[in-house]
Amino acid sequence: MEKLRNLIGKEVEEAFEKNGYERKYGKVTLSNRPDLCEYQCNGAMAAAREYKCAPFMISDKIAESLRENPMFESAESVKPGFLNLKLDTEYLAGYLRGMAADTERLGCETCRDPKTIMIDYGGPNVAKPLHVGHLRSAIIGESIKRIGRFMGHTMIGDVHLGDWGLQMGLIITELKERKPELVYFKEDYTGEYPKEAPFTISELEEIYPTASAKSKEDEAFKEAAMQATYELQHGRQGYEALLSHILNVSVSDLKRNYENLNVSFELWKGESDAQPYIPDMVQKMKDDGYAYISEGALVVDVKEDSDTKEIPPCMILKSDGASLYNTTDLATIVWRMQDYHPDEIIYVVDKRQELYFTQVFRCAKKTGLVEPETGLKFLGFGTMNGKDGKPFKTREGGVMRLEYLVNEINEEMYKKISDNHTVQEEEGRRTARIVALSAIKYGDLSNQAAKDYIFDVERFTSFEGNTGPYILYTIVRIKSILKKYQAEKTLPESAQILAAHSDSEKALMLEISKFNSMMESAFMDTAPHKVCAYIYDLANAFNHFYHETKILAEPDETVQAGYICLLWLTKRALEICIDVLGFEAPDKM
C-alpha cells in the first residue's frame, strides 16, 4: 500500500498545481500540533518567495480547493501560511481496512529492489563467557537484521567469532602445563585425535583468565604462549585439533546463551576462517602497488583530500610479518564477497572502533576487494552504563557476565509477577523470562544506538512508562479482550473496521496507519528506536481508547465487530513490531 502521507501529499500537490503553483511545494508531513490537525503542509511559506505574495494567500487558495476533497474532514489555512488537514474518518477507516486485508504485512510493501545484506554482529570471543559488553551488539544487530528481512532483503547474520591470536596460544600453553600427557602435545604423533574434548566449558572459562593473568607476570609463560600461537597459525596438527575442540565446546555454549536472548546467526564464522585468504590478498595488494613498507610494516594509504582529520594508513602486516585485526577483517571481506556477494555489509560494533573501520573500508574499496557500489556501513553503538553513568560493572567492580545479568532480571521479573497474582511456579518462570527479555531489549533499543545509555533495571522492568513490559501488557490486554469476545460469539463474515466513533478511536486509527512508513524509515536509518517510539505511541493510543470505550458491553453488534477488527489490527501491528525488535508477548502476565 502507498504510504498515507504520500496519498495525502498527492492530493495537496495537485491542489498546488491546479492553483498555478509548483507541485513540489505540496509536500505533506505529520502534524506536530496534534491539537490543531493531523497532517500539515508548510509549502505555502516556501512558495511565497517564488511567487512574491503573502504565504497566507497561497495556503488559503489551497485550503479552498481541498475542501471539496472527500479525503479530508477539514482543510484550513492558518496564520502565516500553514495548511492544516484532518482526514475524513471514512477515508481513514478504508485505509485501515486495506491494511487489515494483508494479515501478514499490514500493507507494508517489501523493497522494490531487494538486496543481499550481511550483518556482522555479536563478536564474542571463544573460551570467554559473554559479558554485558556483548549485549548491545547482539540486541541491535538482531533487530536490524529482522527489520531488513521484513522489508524484503536477504539478511545474513555472521557472529564473527574472536577465535584467533594470542588467546588461543595462552589456552594451549596453560593446558599443556596442566595435562602434558595429552596426545595433542606429542610432536611426532600421527594418529587420530580423540573426538571428545579434554575439557568442559567451565574449565575452559577458568583456563583462559588464569593463563592471561599468568602471562602478565611470567615472561617465560608468555614466550611459550606466543610460540604456541605461532605454531598453531603455521599448521601444527595437535594444536589445530585442540583449536577445533575449543571452538566446538565454546560455540555450543555461546549458541545456548544467544538463544536465551532470542538471537541467532546464519553464519558462525570466525577470524580463523579468514586466515586462508590472507596470503593471496596481501600478495595482490603488493602486486597492484597499493601496499608498501612504512616504518617496517606493510601499509596501504587511505587518506583522502577531503579529510579534515588525519587518517593513518591501514596496516596490513606488522613489521614482524604477522597479521593483525585489520588484516583479518579485510580477508573476511574477501570470503564474504566470494561466497555471498553482498550488496552491503553492516558492522554493528562499539563506536570506539570507528576509525579502524574507516581505514578498513577505504582500504577494501581502494584495493578492489569490494565493488565500488558495495555498501560498507559502520553502525557504532555507545556504552551501556550503570546508574552512576559509568560503564556497567558488578557490585565488586568486575565485568558482569551476561548470564548473571539476565538471571538477575528474570528473578526480579518473577518476583513482580508473583506479587501481582498467584501463578504456577513453572508458568510464572516462563512468563518472567519472556517479560524480562522484553525489558532488556526494549530498554536498549528505545535509545539511539550511537548514544551511551543508562541500564536501569528498576525502570526497565516497570510495567508503567516507556518500557517493554508496558508494551507486552498492552498486547496481553488486547488478547484477553479478543478471547472473551470469541468465547461468547463468532465474528460475522461482514465485520470490518468502521469510521471512528470517538476522538480516541480516530487517534488510535491514525497511529496504526503510520505502520508502513515507520517501518521503512526504521530500516533506512537502521534505527530500531523508531519502532519502539511507534509502538509506545500506539500502545498509549490504544489504552486511551480502551479506557473510554466499552468494547465487550457495546450493544450494537456491528459497531462491536468493528471494534474487534480494530483491536485485531492493533495487536497485529504491535506483534510485528516486537518481533522485529526480537522479543515476544506471552498470553498472560
Next chain:
RNA sequence: GCACCCAUAGUUUAACGGAUAAAACACCAGAUUCCGGUUCUGGGGCUGGGGGUUCGAUUCCCUCUGGGUGUACCA
C-alpha cells in the same frame, strides 16, 4: 597537540529546518480506595554560553565552555 562524538525538564530519553519543544519517571495538588503503597485528573519546570545563515534553528555554519572517545604494529 590534533581530530571526532555528545550536551534538551530534577532524572532518563524524543522531536524530515516549522506553530505553544514531546513523553516517561520523580515532584506538587485534587479525586478515588478495606491501604500514606492502587488508579484517574490537573500542575510546575527544559534546548550549556555567544555569534551567524533563514520568513522561521534543538536541528545547518563559526566560536567558547564542559564531558566522552580515538590518534599505525591490541582486538
